[in-house]
Amino acid sequence: MSELNISENVCLAPYSTFRTGGPASFFAEPSNEEELKEVYRFAGEKGLDVFILGNGSNCLISDKGFDGLVIRIGKLMGDITHEPGEDGLVYVTAGAGCLLSRFGNYCADLGLEGAEFACGIPGTVGGAVFMNAGAYGREIKDIAVSVRYLADNGIKEISAGECGFSYRTSIFDRKQANGEQPVILSMKAALKTGDRVKIAAHVAELRQKRTASQPLDVPSAGSTFKRPEGHFAAKLIEDSGLKGFALDDSGAQVSPKHAGFVVNNNGAASAEDILRLINYVSDKVYMDSGVRLEKEVRLIGEFGGEG
Numbered sequence: 001m002s003e004l005n006i007s008e009n010v011c012l013a014p015y016s017t018f019r020t021g022g023p024a025s026f027f028a029e030p031s032n033e034e035e036l037k038e039v040y041r042f043a044g045e046k047g048l049d050v051f052i053l054g055n056g057s058n059c060l061i062s063d064k065g066f067d068g069l070v071i072r073i074g075k076l077m078g079d080i081t082h083e084p085g086e087d088g089l090v091y092v093t094a095g096a097g098c099l100l101s102r103f104g105n106y107c108a109d110l111g112l113e114g115a116e117f118a119c120g121i122p123g124t125v126g127g128a129v130f131m132n133a134g135a136y137g138r139e140i141k142d143i144a145v146s147v148r149y150l151a152d153n154g155i156k157e158i159s160a161g162e163c164g165f166s167y168r169t170s171i172f173d174r175k176q177a178n179g180e181q182p183v184i185l186s187m188k189a190a191l192k193t194g195d196r197v198k199i200a201a202h203v204a205e206l207r208q209k210r211t212a213s214q215p216l217d218v219p220s221a222g223s224t225f226k227r228p229e230g231h232f233a234a235k236l237i238e239d240s241g242l243k244g245f246a247l248d249d250s251g252a253q254v255s256p257k258h259a260g261f262v263v264n265n266n267g268a269a270s271a272e273d274i275l276r277l278i279n280y281v282s283d284k285v286y287m288d289s290g291v292r293l294e295k296e297v298r299l300i301g302e303f304g305g306e307g
C-alpha cells in the first residue's frame with residue numbers, strides 16, 4: 001500500500017477545525033490528480049466508503065472516526081494561475097486544495113476585485129465550491145465560471161450554471177447526499193480589474209469585522225446553523241438566552257462572542273458533546289420561536305442517533 005501512499009488508522013482530529021474526530025481506517029493526501037485517481041480506484045476495488053475532506057472547517061467528525069477512506073485534498077493540489085480574457089476580465093484558476101485566503105489574497109494582490117469575501121473563510125477552494133461559501137453579501141456563485149471534478153466515469157468540467165449553487169449548497173453536495181463521491185479538482189473564476197489600494201482596504205475592513213465579531217481563537221466550524229429564511233440564527237439563539245450557554249463542563253459552548261458559533265473550548269469536548277449541545281440549541285430555539293434551525297456544519301461518520 002505504501003506506493004499508493006495510503007495510511008491506516010489515522011486520527012482525524014488534527015484535520016478538523018473543531019478538533020474532534022477518531023480514526024479513519026484509511027487516509028490519503030494525494031499530491032496530484034494522478035495520485036488522486038489511483039487512491040479513488042483503490043477505494044472502488046476494495047469497496048470502501050470514501051469521504052473527501054478539504055480543510056475540515058465545516059465538519060464535525062465523529063469520535064468513532066470514519067470507517068473507510070478519507071481523501072484529504074490539501075495544498076499540494078492547490079496551484080493557482082491567471083490569464084486575461086478577451087472580454088477584459090481576468091480568469092483565475094485555483095486547485096481544490098488552495099486555501100480560500102490564499103485565493104482571495106492572490107486576487108487582491110493582482111488588483112482584481114470581487115474575491116475579497118474569500119480572504120477570511122478558513123476552507124479550501126474545493127470545500128467552498130461544495131458549500132457555495134460566502135460572506136458579507138458575496139459567495140462563490142458570484143465569481144465561479146466553471147468547475148472541474150472527478151467522478152466515477154472520469155474528469156468533467158461543468159459551467160457555474162450547472163453547479164446548482166444556492167445558499168450554502170451545490171450540485172456536489174446533492175451528489176454526495178445521493179451516495180456519489182465527486183471530487184472537485186479546480187475552479188475557474190472571472191474577476192474584473194479594480195483599484196488595488198481600495199481592494200486591499202476592503203480586505204482589511206472585512207478581516208477587522210470578522211476579528212471583532214467571531215471567536216477565531218477557539219476551535220469551531222464557523223456558523224453552526226444556516227440562516228433561516230427571514231431570520232438570523234445568532235439572534236434567535238440569543239433571544240432564547242443561549243449566548244455563552246454550555247450544557248456541561250465538556251468544553252462545548254455557545255460562543256459568548258457570537259451566538260451563531262458553537263465552540264470547542266481548549267479542544268476538550270468530544271464530537272458527541274458538541275452534537276448534544278447543537279441539538280439542544282436547535283430544540284430550544286424551536287420551542288421558543290417556532291423556527292427550526294438547520295445545521296450548516298456537516299456530520300461525518302457515525303453518531304449516537306445520527307450519522
Ligand SMILES: Cc1cc2nc3c(=O)[nH]c(=O)nc-3n(C[C@H](O)[C@H](O)[C@H](O)COP(=O)(O)OP(=O)(O)OC[C@H]3O[C@@H](n4cnc5c(N)ncnc54)[C@H](O)[C@@H]3O)c2cc1C
Pocket residue numbers: 017051052053054055056057058059073096120121122123124125126127128129130131132133134135172176182183184185214215216220221222223298
Ligand atoms: C472560524 C470560521 C469561520 C467561517 N466563516 C465562514 C464564512 O464566512 N462563510 C462560509 O461560507 N463558511 C464559513 N466557515 C465554514 C467553512 O470554512 C466553509 O464552509 C468552507 O467552504 C469549508 O471548506 P473546507 O475545505 O474546510 O471543507 P470541509 O469542511 O473539509 O468539507 C465540507 C464539505 O465539502 C466537501 N468537500 C471539501 N472539499 C471537497 C472537494 N475537493 N471535492 C468534493 N467535496 C469536497 C466535503 O466532503 C464536505 O462535505 C467558517 C468556518 C470557520 C471555522
